[in-house]
Amino acid sequence: MGEYSKIELALLEKFTEAIDSCIGVKSYSQTDKDKMMFASCVNEEEKNDFTKSEIKKMQKKLAKCNPDIAEFLRCYINLSEFDMAGDSIDDYRKRLVRNFLSGEINEVLDVLKLKFKTLKSIEEIYYSYWEEIIEDGEYGIDSKFMNHFIKYMALAERLNTFKSFLEYHNKENESEETNEIYDLLDTIRTKDHTDLQLYDIVKERTQLNKDALQYLYKDIEVYLFGEKDDYECQYSEEETKQAIEDLKAKGHTEDDLIMLGYITKGKAFDIETKDMTLDYIYINKEKIFFPLEFFPIYQLQGLINSELNKIKEKEELLNPHIKGTPKLKTDLSVPQLSLVFKMINDLKPKVFNTKSDAELFRFISANFQTKKSTEKGISTQKLRNEFNNPDFKAIEFWEKHLHTMLSELRKLK
Known part of the structure; x- marks a missing residue:
């Protein structure tokens, strides 16, 4: 493919944002567990051993990656100021994702530019649409390969975090500067x-x-x-x-x-x-x-x-046009909102395909706004507290409304 048209560039950017978001969610979902495990170590020696052990495990996993993405992982793991060219770490990751996609979805862009005739038509599509296309493998996307890339980029992100921990302790112990x-x-x-x-x-x-x-x-x-x-x-x-x-x-x-x-x-x-x-x-x-x-x-x-x-x-x-989707405003209180998500999350088999509760808390915080919450969102710590210790009034609220909902559901039969 030659030079991209404006439509193709806009589509490429949407897929870049979707892939980058998936990498972020996947890596952040592991962060809370890593912090918990690290905090459970009893002394500096054990923390150092734990960090080195986790790094080795991740290195073994990275060795199993598809050769076609190995160079992207190398660039991300061995960062240098020359490679970043003034970008922030987040912008640099997005640049890598964009470069990866530019070699993988050209045929997909050829199909989608027939569907989307204007930039406005692309911007009007809801944000998660592009993630759904990737997950479902629509329009010729190789969803298996895309998920493989996301998995290993998230692993590289986690490796970078552990390396920074180790570098910090090494500098602290070995240098007097x-x-x-x-x-x-x-x-x-x-x-x-x-x-x-x-x-x-x-x-x-x-x-x-x-x-x-x-x-x-x-x-x-x-x-x-x-x-x-x-x-x-x-x-x-x-x-x-x-x-x-x-x-x-x-x-x-x-x-x-x-x-x-x-x-x-x-x-x-x-x-x-x-x-x-x-x-x-x-x-x-x-x-x-x-x-x-x-x-x-x-x-x-x-x-x-x-x-x-x-x-x-x-x-x-x-x-x-780069502004994200506005939060959904609700008349529910934080305890009421937390409890309905907790009830759904506790269903067996699982309804939400999340790696941790922290991932769900971040989703609620990023997408919902109660009467008392600010534009910054609901505190994830507040959500965690409500999940662990549901409010009695919120229980009474849903007990009443679930009876009403059940009655309405029976009328639909």
Whole structure:
């Protein structure tokens, strides 16, 4: 195929966004379990061994990829400033996806450009339509190969995350050179700063450039990851359990502790059954022992996010066609909305084909807006709390309406 037409470019961009979104969802669904497993390690040595072990497992899996996608994976795993050419990590991944698709769906574009005659007709199609085409293998798309690419790109994303963890610990243990950004973050933690002072710091470091803001945010995440681990290692398992018992002695029930974020209950991977069947309880040591230690850093992250949102809003004003689908507004409260999704999610056999509850929480947050929620969406932590500890009034609400719905359903027979 020669040079792409505007219609073909628009179609290619839609498929690029759909594939990139699938990669993101698939990799993010693993993140919560990785954090839980990492946090369950009792010391630095065990964390280091766990990280190296996971990296080896992923390397073995990557070796099984189709040779036709190996070069794309190599480019993504071995990132360099030359390869990225000024892109953010997210933009670079999208560029790789676009390059991959440009060699795989030319015949598909030939068919679709007969269906879509104008750019407007492409933009009017709902967002998930393009993912459905890929999943169902319509218009000649090789869905098996596309899913293979998504699977291994998500695996490469996860590998990059673990490599960054390992690199952080290696630098911390092997080098005595100071890190300017980490020194700055240490200072912010130990001194009181006003919002204006924090803003001045961010502006000086990034000039409020989008890519610089994203890189600074990533640096902060890595810093927090290592620093919080160091703090958590100071408290033994016995001290942690005793702290929970002390909270219970003050009148807190287990449901209270879940709602307040002190503990999280869920399922862990059982090596013998190869399924998520083992019960686990994750205790939030930060919440118990040092709840305010990193508060200034969280303020800094909030400020960076605010600036990134401003940039996003400007981009959407300049390019209205890239704006995402608006959230569905509902009169349901968060507890009511959470409970109906929980009931559907708990059905057997499963209705939602999700890898984890976290994936479902992100979907609800990104697509629904209650009367009290902001445009940023419903807090995923709030959704997690409601799933683990459903609200009694929400139970009564659905008990009443399910009877009505059942009655209406019988009339349809």
